Amino acid sequence: MNVIFGNLDLWGEAIGNTLLVFFVGGIIALVLGIIVGAMRVSPVPIARAVGTVYVNLIRNTPLTLVFFFFVFGYPQLGLPDLSNTVLGILAIGIYTATYVAEVLRAGISTVPVGQAEAARAIGLPFGQVMTLVILPQAFRTVVPPMMSVFIALLKNTTVAAGFSIAELAALRATINDAPDRPGNPMEVLLWVAVVFVILVMVMSTIQRHLENKWRIVR
Amino acid sequence: MSSVLYDVPGPRAIARNRILAVVTGQFTADKWYVFTFTNVWMSIFKALGQTLGAFALAAVLSLALGFVLAIGRLSEHAWVRVPVTVLTELFRAVPVLVFMMLLYYGLPVLGVRMDPYWAVVLGLMVYNGSVLAEALRAGIESLPKGQREAGYAIGLRKSGVMAFILLPQAIRAMLPVIVAQLVVTLKDTALGFIITYPELLYYAKLLSSQQGRPILQSAFVIGAIYIVMCLILSGVAKWLEIRTRHSPKLKGYTPGADDDPRVHDGTVTEVIAMQRGGGKFDAGGVGPTL
Numbered sequence: 001m002n003v004i005f006g007n008l009d010l011w012g013e014a015i016g017n018t019l020l021v022f023f024v025g026g027i028i029a030l031v032l033g034i035i036v037g038a039m040r041v042s043p044v045p046i047a048r049a050v051g052t053v054y055v056n057l058i059r060n061t062p063l064t065l066v067f068f069f070f071v072f073g074y075p076q077l078g079l080p081d082l083s084n085t086v087l088g089i090l091a092i093g094i095y096t097a098t099y100v101a102e103v104l105r106a107g108i109s110t111v112p113v114g115q116a117e118a119a120r121a122i123g124l125p126f127g128q129v130m131t132l133v134i135l136p137q138a139f140r141t142v143v144p145p146m147m148s149v150f151i152a153l154l155k156n157t158t159v160a161a162g163f164s165i166a167e168l169a170a171l172r173a174t175i176n177d178a179p180d181r182p183g184n185p186m187e188v189l190l191w192v193a194v195v196f197v198i199l200v201m202v203m204s205t206i207q208r209h210l211e212n213k214w215r216i217v218r
Numbered sequence: 219m220s221s222v223l224y225d226v227p228g229p230r231a232i233a234r235n236r237i238l239a240v241v242t243g244q245f246t247a248d249k250w251y252v253f254t255f256t257n258v259w260m261s262i263f264k265a266l267g268q269t270l271g272a273f274a275l276a277a278v279l280s281l282a283l284g285f286v287l288a289i290g291r292l293s294e295h296a297w298v299r300v301p302v303t304v305l306t307e308l309f310r311a312v313p314v315l316v317f318m319m320l321l322y323y324g325l326p327v328l329g330v331r332m333d334p335y336w337a338v339v340l341g342l343m344v345y346n347g348s349v350l351a352e353a354l355r356a357g358i359e360s361l362p363k364g365q366r367e368a369g370y371a372i373g374l375r376k377s378g379v380m381a382f383i384l385l386p387q388a389i390r391a392m393l394p395v396i397v398a399q400l401v402v403t404l405k406d407t408a409l410g411f412i413i414t415y416p417e418l419l420y421y422a423k424l425l426s427s428q429q430g431r432p433i434l435q436s437a438f439v440i441g442a443i444y445i446v447m448c449l450i451l452s453g454v455a456k457w458l459e460i461r462t463r464h465s466p467k468l469k470g471y472t473p474g475a476d477d478d479p480r481v482h483d484g485t486v487t488e489v490i491a492m493q494r495g496g497g498k499f500d501a502g503g504v505g506p507t508l
Binding site: 056057059060061062063064065068069072073076155156157158159161162168169172176184185186189190192193196197200201 | 308310311312313314315316317319320323324325326327328401405406407408409411412419422423426433434437440441444445448449452
């Protein structure tokens, strides 16, 4: 237990950073994902093309490479300086957005075609068909797989450890490189694993709860 | 579906769409000097070999582990089922990278030195194996109950029912999920970069210390390689799917066209199954059946 109580400050910081990357990254992913998901079914061909290319490119790229691109590549562009944490959050948000977009698109295709036809028949334009008729219905079918995406996002935050962002998985290096910190790598990593198991269990409980609450019977 | 959502564009909309296409399609590039050397490409191919080596072994091992865990979880004996369930859930909850780090940084504490290669392979095997196990289990459980009963009726044992009746159909139904998971495995080999396994991304990092610091360029080149590999794998999946659909010999259970299990991760297929099952309450109705 010395690993925890001897380094309480570090654990607090690490868990804080992990949750920060998770929540801010999640919000970016959700917003961007909804936009891209809408682009992929939109009437403008170039929007569809950009959406498709974006999703296919990013989904087939390892997250580590996306991080690499942002954290090491971005400073080369001579744009305003951003900290590694901000760049990491952007990377994970942009990566996860593709999964959000795909889940949304799958959700949109589970809405019966008649719904869209009826909305069109009463004269709604594309924007209103989406926001008033299709998306509210798609959203409920989409909740369980969306939670799976966010569980994956939570686990993916560990990749940030490789890019000097002080979150949970980076704790091993921080503790072991300091001379007077108690704990060996095995202990630290096992506790990190325990924290993740707990967080994931909490999220799957929420997922099950939402699934039961919002199940639609058509 | 998407064709019902809007009108076919008229002349004004077509013109506007063309302008949008020109404005957004601008790309420039320089600093590609490093990639003119044969040596660099030889090293890239060597790194590619390392990546594919880790992927191939991890894929085979995780498939094997997936079968073992799936069958274990469906076992009738509680002393097999319960530990396997706990193990599967644990493996799925721990991030792959943390598992790799446990193997690479953690095990030396216990006196076991582990090569980065084995840390990557074993980490991927454990995680993807448990995810595949869940997919296979979902596939087996989605089969009509009559299949199992018919198997017992013609005198097969438990192992026979599993091997000749349930698994072949489950594998066919879950093929898209299995291949999608293999794509994830391939992508996750890039995590080896963080625990110093000398694969593609690691080489990209090395390249970026070259003259002119072509970090973005090496990321582009290596990214293109990953994308091509993943697309090839997805292409194989599509080809397999088409082949199994057309072959008259393999007309077994196929999932409905609209519930693509790839994106749903098991849960939504269950919802859809529930919704369809709802049809059995209106007695005379000829609802779609699974």
